[in-house]
Amino acid sequence: MLSLGILISGRGSNMESILKAIKKQKIPINPAVVISNNPDAVGLKIAQKMGVKTEIIESKGFPGSRWDYDKKIIQVLSRHGVTEKNGLVCLAGFMRIISPEFIRKYKNRMLNIHPAMLPSFPGLHAQRQAVEYGAKYSGCTVHFVDDGVDTGPIILQAVVKVKDDDTEETLSKKILAKEHKIYPQAVKLFAEGKIKISGRKTFIKNQGR
Numbered sequence: 726m727l728s729l730g731i732l733i734s735g736r737g738s739n740m741e742s743i744l745k746a747i748k749k750q751k752i753p754i755n756p757a758v759v760i761s762n763n764p765d766a767v768g769l770k771i772a773q774k775m776g777v778k779t780e781i782i783e784s785k786g787f788p789g790s791r792w793d794y795d796k797k798i799i800q801v802l803s804r805h806g807v808t809e810k811n812g813l814v815c816l817a818g819f820m821r822i823i824s825p826e827f828i829r830k831y832k833n834r835m836l837n838i839h840p841a842m843l844p845s846f847p848g849l850h851a852q853r854q855a856v857e858y859g860a861k862y863s864g865c866t867v868h869f870v871d872d873g874v875d876t877g878p879i880i881l882q883a884v885v886k887v888k889d890d891d892t893e894e895t896l897s898k899k900i901l902a903k904e905h906k907i908y909p910q911a912v913k914l915f916a917e918g919k920i921k922i923s924g925r926k927t928f929i930k931n932q933g934r
């Protein structure tokens with residue numbers, strides 16, 4: 726069976742939605758480890774309560790390069806069976822830029838969720854960007870991670886309407902509810918081997934017909 730590693734930095738609500746779905750929907754993947762770069766991440770406690778192993782690799786004050794830090798993460802992932810052959814890595818609010826070496830090692834095995842309809846509003850504060858731009862719709866995107874900022878092949882997206890009186894906070898809340906639906910769905914599709922990647926596109930088996 727595949728092994729899943731989830732990387733977080735804070736609240737961990739996407740992590741929680743994935744872990745819950747694995748149990749409830751019997752997704753064929755072993756939730757092997759949750760790793761946080763922040764010792765105070767609330768998500769760590771949630772994972773522990775759900776019986777999932779947690780590890781902290783503190784990034785603040787880390788002596789060494791970005792790749793040195795990522796090597797530590799790879800060591801811990803591998804120790805928990807999340808390898809480049811048999812693993813899936815989900816970034817879930819992990820507030821660090823990942824080194825190209827780490828991305829290459831887990832090529833086509835690393836997912837991220839972004840709170841906008843990519844390629845619109847990549848980078849930080851995507852919900853604020855959408856409100857300030859005056860977009861009428863926004864949403865969220867699950868995508869494979871590549872070398873760019875939120876540029877990897879898109880797996881799933883969900884749309885929400887931006888109302889005239891929406892603020893960054895109200896829009897974030899609406900988008901988060903959709904994130905909690907599509908991230909577990911994408912993990913399920915991956916675990917079931919239903920995602921085919923072709924160039925920068927993905928195709929979901931038995932869909933789109």
Ligand code: GRF
Binds near residue numbers: 734740817901
């Ligand atoms: C989410 O909005 C996600 O889209 C973004 O970071 C936030 C993480 O929230 N990448 P949580 O820690 O999963 O609650």
